[in-house]
Amino acid sequence: MLVDAVEVRRSPRARRWRLEVPWGEPVRLTVPRRMSSAEIERVLARKRAWIEEQRRRQVPRLGLEGMAVSQSEARIGVRELVSMLAEEEVEPLGVAYQRIRVGDQRTLWGSCSRSGTLSFNWRLVLAPLEVLDYVVVHELCHLRVPNHSYGFWSLVELRRPRWRELRAWLCEHGPELLAFRASE
Template identity: 35%
Template structure:
């Protein structure tokens, strides 16, 4: 067993037919195994693909370091920029003008406090957008879930539950508006056919700009609170 085997996160999937690996922006190396596969199969596939994995992990670490240096103590939020200020004895994040007061010291505690604060703000920001969208479209929605999705910024379930990523708060305001409307339109058309895009175009004709922004800058948003 190699002593320098990369650390990885192990997942199991009922749909997986064989072991697979991927490098995620915020979780690093992830190995997915079929439900009944032996755990040692994960080690085997990591060792087998080590020549492919190692340079990509190094690139990711370099990007994280560069991102952390660039971000510094600033937090973007819906087009604003808040200065992050550590405060001894604080347990939760709290906004004071242009500052976000956070726990001082432990980086993990600080990250958890910032994420909790952003999740609450995401719900506050998204709710009126969705309420306006469903009223305009003449439909009803289910509950709103604030998530940290890895592959999608939002989703709409068959029961009408709409899920939105809290990381949309780190993007310009029109990105949250676009994704919320996108999911609301799925309450009318549960597909990406021409009728869906025509409906979105009718109500948000400028949707292509925020969609392009998320394609280009989305990977960077997933580095926030994971750049350590």
């Protein structure tokens, strides 16, 4: 890890240094204003293995940072896609939903309320369509089986035999999607 790959920020309010390894961004070291360059380099040298370990845990990058996506556009897009996909699935599944909501959930991709409201994360617009489709089918299946029992997964499997792969994609890339900041 070279020192120039690190963004050093001097902060008048920082009382001690703080090191962050944010998703898809340079390593960020915030230091008190008077901290010397030699001290900064010592901190970075000492934390080098830790920084590398943090980076290793971050999964392959999708390159989303170059994308200009506004949240309002994304919400409209997700709502349209979800409605279209859900329309195709309600009949084979024998279910009915009340409405579709698109939200800015921190950690969830989708949810299904008892009253039949299906909620989806607008960041799904960043995922492959197949993955979005899996999330829609997953939530629709909850209208039949509200838990994650064997019966639930059998139903998902019936409708989307590749669900394991799609769920794995979401596990792997989900954190990057969740960290994505819209352009507005």
